[in-house]
Amino acid sequence: MKKLIILGIRGIPARHGGFETFAEKLSLYLVKQGWQVTVYCQESGTGSISTSEWNGIQRIHIPIANAGVAGTIFFDWKATVHALGKSGLFLTLGYNTAVFNLLQRIKGQTNVINMDGIEWKREKWGVFAKTWFWLNERAGCWFGNHLVADHPMIKDHLATRVSRSKITMIPYGGDCVANSTAATLDRYKLEPQGFSVIIARPEPENSFLQIVTAFSSKPRDHKLVVLGNFSPDKNKYHKQVMDAAGDEVIFPGAIYEAEVVQALRYFSRFYIHGHRVGGTNPSLVEALGAGCSVIAHNNHFNRWVAGDAAVYFNDEHDCAVLFDKYLRSDHSCLIATMRKESTRRFYEKFTWENILSQYEKLLIQWYPKERSK
Structure with missing residues (x-):
């Protein structure tokens, strides 16, 4: 059975944004295809790491006392360290703390990173935050075994950092709304x-x-x-x-x-x-x-x-x-x-069926050969 471990989001079921929605859709899709999927989830509070199952997906809950950006960074750190003990293929959604993914590269784990948008260009960030995101974008390009861009222009941008052969373009998906009340x-x-x-x-x-x-x-x-x-x-x-x-x-x-x-x-x-x-x-x-x-x-x-x-x-x-x-x-x-x-x-x-099938093909391509049995 193939195993996928998802990092970089707050958790599922989705309650926060696009990446969480995507992770939920992908996880449910892959479970139906026979994959074992694990998702790291950020929880508020203190205590020890715990696990639960949701619709056939294993969730690893990491309690974090800090709020805001500091809490998210700390969560990503703890999740990355914990994931060093896992086997299978890793999918990291976003590069905001990609410096931590160096640990996975040293460990020899295979990590596909969805590089999201160009976060360091957003006007809301100050100089320190923009510098952090710029450095982590570079780190994601270096430490990821393969990169996903969700738009041709993002692929063009990333291709100024790494070879185009290291990047696959797969856009975001959505649900059809054929009627409403x-x-x-x-x-x-x-x-x-x-x-x-x-x-x-x-x-x-x-x-x-x-x-x-x-x-x-x-x-x-x-x-x-x-x-x-x-x-x-x-x-x-x-x-x-x-x-x-x-x-x-x-x-x-x-x-x-x-x-x-x-x-x-x-x-x-x-x-x-x-x-x-x-x-x-x-x-x-x-x-x-x-x-x-x-x-x-x-x-x-x-x-x-x-x-x-x-x-x-x-x-x-x-x-x-x-x-x-x-x-x-x-x-x-x-x-x-x-x-x-x-x-x-x-x-x-942009249908989910189209997008998720593209992801599964890419994940199979990058699945560690020695663990595919």
Whole structure:
């Protein structure tokens, strides 16, 4: 039986973000294919390491007393050290603490690393954090036996560090949302097609301020729903975004109910995607899976994912022009065409079945030969 050990995430079932969702999907898929899968999980508190089983997946729980970034780094360290006693193939999701993976290289363990986006370019980080991420990106390239890039541009970027032959491009996957329940919108007093939606972390590189300011520059007879954890009393940027918002902008906070988020995508006029840094963004893939028409920031990352399913803006002015043009009801035929293109692109590139089968092929290719029996 082949064994896979997953490092680099907070744990499963998914409660935090894209990598956790991917790890859950991959783990369940591989168990059905006859693999033995182990996932390291970060827990709050103190005490000894424990194990449990969830849907046939072995979970190793490591309690961490520290909160925030320090706690995550400490968890990654403890998980890496503990994993030195394991056999099989290792999959590390993200390179944020890739310096620790030197231990696995010394031990002779085979480790495939998904290199995620270009974390050190994010505006929210200070000099120390950017330096840390830059160094760990290099460490991941050096210490990983093989690398996964989730976007062709990420592969191009990594190829400036290592040989292209060391990198495989596999994008992120998503679920198809073929229908939803309009009554779900009632709690927010929304009507189908009467609103557009942003679903992202409220950070500068995701263009929240530009989008909200552009939308609020004039009355729209339309709502803009902005999902995300906002703390205007603690975060200057969050306050700027909320201060720029007009009366037609709604901030419901972060929503973790999948059926609600799916309904907000499915019934929106547009999904607004302002990400400027990164590779294949999970939220954009999920928007395609819901058949959304998209307004997106104009960069190579977004254009490769959304293609003709989106119209693109470069700055606040461009974004306002797109709102002026496409929020009018006389563009319903164009929006319907964009929605069809979203669905076509999703089934062409981003279904989970497609993505997970690509991963299994790669993992089989890199499975340690002496442990494959």
